[in-house]
Amino acid sequence: MKILLMGHPNVGKSVFFNRLTGARVFESNYPGTTVDFMKGWMRLEGEDVELIDVPGTFSLEPKDKAEEVAVKMLTENKDSVVVCVLDASKVERGLYLALEIIERGYPVVVALNMWDVAEDKNIRIDVEKLERILGVPVVPTTAISGEGFKELVSKLKEARPVKIEEIVERAGAGKEGGGEVAAVSG
Amino acid sequence: MQVKKEVVKLPLSVDERWDLIEKITKQTVEFGAYKHTLKDAIAELTVKPLTGIPVAIAVLYGFWSFFCDFAGTLFTDGFMVKIFDEHWLPWLQSVFPGGLGNPVYALMVDAGHLENGVLVPSDNCFEAFGVLTSGLFVPFGVVLWAVLAFYLVFAFLEDIGYLPRLAVLVDTVLHKIGLHGYAIVPTFLSLGCNVPGVTATRVLETRKQRFLMITLLGIFIPCGAQIGIMQDLVPELMGWIFLTLAIGYLGFGYILNKIVPGESPEIIMDVPPYRMPTLRNIARKLWIRTSRFLLVAVPFVLLGCLIVGLMYLTGAMDWLASVLGPLLIVWFGVPKETVAPLIAGFLRKDLAVGVLGGLMEQGVMTHFQVFTSVVLLCIYFPCLATFALMLKEENWKEFLGSLASLVVMVFVYGGLIHLVGLMLGVA
Numbered sequence: 001m002k003i004l005l006m007g008h009p010n011v012g013k014s015v016f017f018n019r020l021t022g023a024r025v026f027e028s029n030y031p032g033t034t035v036d037f038m039k040g041w042m043r044l045e046g047e048d049v050e051l052i053d054v055p056g057t058f059s060l061e062p063k064d065k066a067e068e069v070a071v072k073m074l075t076e077n078k079d080s081v082v083v084c085v086l087d088a089s090k091v092e093r094g095l096y097l098a099l100e101i102i103e104r105g106y107p108v109v110v111a112l113n114m115w116d117v118a119e120d121k122n123i124r125i126d127v128e129k130l131e132r133i134l135g136v137p138v139v140p141t142t143a144i145s146g147e148g149f150k151e152l153v154s155k156l157k158e159a160r161p162v163k164i165e166e167i168v169e170r171a172g173a174g175k176e177g178g179g180e181v182a183a184v185s186g
Numbered sequence: 187m188q189v190k191k192e193v194v195k196l197p198l199s200v201d202e203r204w205d206l207i208e209k210i211t212k213q214t215v216e217f218g219a220y221k222h223t224l225k226d227a228i229a230e231l232t233v234k235p236l237t238g239i240p241v242a243i244a245v246l247y248g249f250w251s252f253f254c255d256f257a258g259t260l261f262t263d264g265f266m267v268k269i270f271d272e273h274w275l276p277w278l279q280s281v282f283p284g285g286l287g288n289p290v291y292a293l294m295v296d297a298g299h300l301e302n303g304v305l306v307p308s309d310n311c312f313e314a315f316g317v318l319t320s321g322l323f324v325p326f327g328v329v330l331w332a333v334l335a336f337y338l339v340f341a342f343l344e345d346i347g348y349l350p351r352l353a354v355l356v357d358t359v360l361h362k363i364g365l366h367g368y369a370i371v372p373t374f375l376s377l378g379c380n381v382p383g384v385t386a387t388r389v390l391e392t393r394k395q396r397f398l399m400i401t402l403l404g405i406f407i408p409c410g411a412q413i414g415i416m417q418d419l420v421p422e423l424m425g426w427i428f429l430t431l432a433i434g435y436l437g438f439g440y441i442l443n444k445i446v447p448g449e450s451p452e453i454i455m456d457v458p459p460y461r462m463p464t465l466r467n468i469a470r471k472l473w474i475r476t477s478r479f480l481l482v483a484v485p486f487v488l489l490g491c492l493i494v495g496l497m498y499l500t501g502a503m504d505w506l507a508s509v510l511g512p513l514l515i516v517w518f519g520v521p522k523e524t525v526a527p528l529i530a531g532f533l534r535k536d537l538a539v540g541v542l543g544g545l546m547e548q549g550v551m552t553h554f555q556v557f558t559s560v561v562l563l564c565i566y567f568p569c570l571a572t573f574a575l576m577l578k579e580e581n582w583k584e585f586l587g588s589l590a591s592l593v594v595m596v597f598v599y600g601g602l603i604h605l606v607g608l609m610l611g612v613a
Contacts, residue, residue, distance in 0.1 A: 009389075010458050024470055029347035029461050030371060032389035055388075065388040065396070091215050095207045103196045117459065122218030130214040144464065164197045171209040 002050045002077050003042075003156065006070065006101065007085035008094060009056030012113045014038075015143035016085060017053035020153070025053060032056065035066040037073050044156060052077065058093070060100045074101070081159045082106045083152070088118035088125060088140065098134075099164070107159035108136045111152055115140040133170045135162040225460055232351045233457070242355055245348065249339050257328075257335040258417050266327035270311045275319055279307060282318075293495040294318050299548050312419075312543035315498075321491035324415065324540040325484045332414020333479050334472070336378050341471045345463030349374065354457060363436055364398050364443030364450040366390065372399055376407040379479070380572040383407065384579055393584070394448025398439060400576055401588040404568040405595055406435040411483060411536035416560055419543045423557050430561050434599055442591065482571060483534060490533040494526060494541060503529070517597070518562060519604035519613045520555045521545075531563050533570055538563050554612045558603050566596045 005013045009031030017025055021040030026033055038053040057070035074082070082101050086094030091112070102108050112118070112125060131138040137155035141148030198206065231237045275296070284291030286298045286307055295316040298305045308314040311323035343349055349371055357367030368389060376383025380403055387399045408416070408431065417424055443450065497503040503526055511522030518524075523545050531538030542559055545551055551559070568576065577585055607613030 008456075010456060024474055026471060026474070027467050028341075028344040028349075028471075029458050029463075030344060030349045031456050031458070032368075032371065032386065035385055035388035064391045069388075092207050092211055095210065096203060099198070099203050099206065100196060103198060120223075122220055124216040124218060126214040126216075130210065133210050133214070144461075167210075168198075168206055171206055172213070 001044075001047075002052065002080040004052050004054055004073060004077060004080045004082045005085060006054045006074070006082055006097065007056060007113075008058055008087060008090075008097065009033075011056070011085045011087045011094070012143040013053055013056065013085050016083070016111070016113075016141075017051060019143060019146060019149060021051050032066060035069070037069055042153075044153065052080075057097065059097055060104075074104070074106070080106065081156055082108050083111055083156070084108050085111045085113050088112040088115050089121050089123055091123075091125060099167075102134075102136065102162055102167070103164045105161050107161050109152065109155050109159045110134065110136060110138045111148070112138060112140045113143050115148065116142045116145075134167055135170070136160070229351075229457075229460055232348070233354050235355065238351070238355050242352055245343070245352075249343075252339055253332065253335045253413075254417060254421070256338075257331040257414055258421070261331035262328050262414075262418050266323070266331070267310075270319070270323045270327050271309070274322075275308070275311055275314060278316075278318060289499055292316070292499060293492060297495065297498060308547075310547060312540060313547040315491065315495060315541070315544050317488055317491045317495070320540055320544070321488045324536055325480070325487050328415050328418050328540075329411040329483065329536045330476070330480070332417070333378070333410050334476055336410040336413075337472050337475045338468070340374070340378060341468045342463055344471075345461065345467060347458045347460045350455065350457045353455065359436070361450070362443075363402075363439030364446070365395060365439065366450070366452070366455075368455055369395075369399055372403060373407060376403045376409065377413070378410045378475070380404065380407060380409050380568060381575055384572060384575050387579070391451055392449050394446055395450055397446060397448075397580065397584045397587065398442055398450075400580060400584075401442065401591050402435055402439050404572055404576060404588060405438070405565045405592055406431045408564045409535060409569075411479070411534070412539055412564065415536045415539045415543070419539060419546065420556060420560065423553075423560065426557060427560055427564075430603065431564060434565065434595070438591075438595060438599075446587075483536070486534045486570070487537045490530050490537040493533070494530050494537075497529065498526070517604065518558060518600045519607060520559050520562070521550055523550055524555075524559050524562075527559065527563060528566065531569070532567055535563060535569050554607050558600070558607065558613075561603060562596065562600050565592075565599060567592065 005016050007013050014025050014027045014034050017023060017038060017040060018027065020042045023040040025038045034053055034055045037055065040051050041048050042051050052073060054070045054073045055066040057067040060071055062068040062071050084098040084101060086098065098108060098110055118125065127138050127140055137158050139148050139152045139155055141152060232241050278295045282291055282295045286296065286305055293316060295318055296308050296314040297316065298307050299313065311319045311327065314320055353367035353370045356370050360367050360369050372383045372386040375386050383403050384400050387396045390396050390399055416427065507522040507525045510525050514520050514522055514524055527538040527541040530541045539560065542563065546556055576588060580588060604613055
């Protein structure tokens with residue numbers, strides 16, 4: 001099993017990576033700190049698991065070299081669990097990437113990072129409901145201080161691929177338009 | 187686009203995906219009333235031009251003052267020069283076997299120099315030019331402190347989140363040269379070391395932007411090591427040097443942007459909120475970057491010292507000086523001895539400026555020649571490490587393009603500086 005850390009630029013993936021692996025990759029407060037992937041190892045239930053810090057990307061249609069690296073990492077590591085790191089104060093945009101990854105058939109765990117910032121901004125997220133709709137584990141985290149990491153790690157094994165149709169159904173309405181449901185070919 | 191993308195058919199179309207997200211977030215996310223905080227007020231003050239530009243100037247000035255005071259005055263002048271020139275060098279001169287004139291002694295400790303036809307010993311570590319004297323003084327006496335000071339402030343600016351705001355401020359100017367405000371990040375990184383600077387160009391969108399950026403970085407941005415030693419050697423010239431490099435960066439960028447085909451699209455960039463830096467992260471970055479510097483730079487500086495020393499001893503340097511002398515003298519207006527720092531510059535720029543320092547101490551150069559040489563050293567060739575990375579990051583065509591730009595630039599700009607000097611009557 002491998003774990004990929006993915007998410008928008010500057011949501012704290014590198015902080016996750018350092019916390020989980022004890023490695024020392026650069027963390028900065030600007031988008032584009034990581035432009036190449038980094039690999040490290042973490043212990044998961046007595047097992048050594050490879051963790052990859054993927055450069056930030058907004059979607060799976062790459063716009064620059066760093067995003068190309070991100071998409072390449074995803075397609076090259078088909079057997080991975082993806083930890084999709086979202087900025088909890090900007091859930092919508094983060095969900096776009098998360099859904100794209102789910103649609104490609106990867107098991108996903110969603111980390112709602114910068115939970116503290118979202119709280120400061122008076123944004124309230126119903127984590128349980130989000131988890132129910134998405135059908136994947138959702139964990140609020142504050143990477144800088146390490147809150148939520150224990151829970152995140154414990155949920156890694158629960159990650160399963162989810163059919164997007166089920167998410168659409170649970171979100172409340174049938175899929176309009178339909179038609180182009182193609183097999184996810186990776 | 188030049189990238190062949192692997193086409194993956196996803197179940198949802200872009201619109202359908204956004205619809206779904208809306209449905210999900212409507213049920214799960216609630217936005218409370220947002221209070222305008224002090225942090226927001228500061229954030230706004232630093233991006234609006236009217237207040238942002240003075241803030242930027244203050245920040246950069248503070249950065250520079252700290253750099254000079256901490257690295258230059260406190261450590262280098264306060265401790266290191268004294269330790270190296272008053273204790274280390276005389277001690278080595280007294281105990282190292284061989285003595286003045288012996289080749290091994292010359293390579294390792296002090297080559298000495300001719301004064302009225304008599305070989306005299308050096309009295310400082312710039313001039314001595316031995317592996318154990320200058321070779322250690324350059325990295326440990328001068329450059330280490332400059333690198334430390336630079337990365338300390340830089341890590342702080344990084345973690346607070348100031349850099350993207352600086353990017354917003356300089357966006358308009360950088361668009362004139364086909365770059366985006368975000369180019370300030372690779373530029374700033376390059377002021378520490380060009381190697382991570384070149385890597386950071388990956389955030390730029392098109393190959394054209396990357397090419398422009400890498401070429402400009404390679405030519406015009408001196409690294410922290412080089413700045414540190416220049417500051418130690420010619421503090422009074424630093425303003426002119428930076429001005430000359432900035433004019434070159436912008437002017438040449440403007441021209442390159444006109445002649446290089448390709449697009450320079452607008453990138454929409456996130457400005458992150460200000461955050462409190464953690465001491466842990468700053469300390470960690472400082473440690474990684476400094477140790478990386480020591481690991482990479484020190485062997486190169488020592489090797490460079492040895493090579494330059496050997497070239498002097500074998501007469502290769504004199505031969506090169508006489509071959510390239512006419513070009514250097516006529517075109518650039520610098521003495522033929524400048525060949526030595528130029529050779530050293532292939533390996534490390536800090537070492538090259540160190541060699542130049544030795545020449546200055548011997549009094550073979552005028553003030554203006556020192557200025558020209560320092561600028562030439564900046565622009566004529568990126569150091570070996572940067573050069574290797576350019577080869578890796580660019581394709582062949584781009585790489586040759588960067589090289590060609592470099593050659594043209596050195597001759598045009600170097601000649602121009604000489605010409606201006608002649609017209610002003612200082613050359």
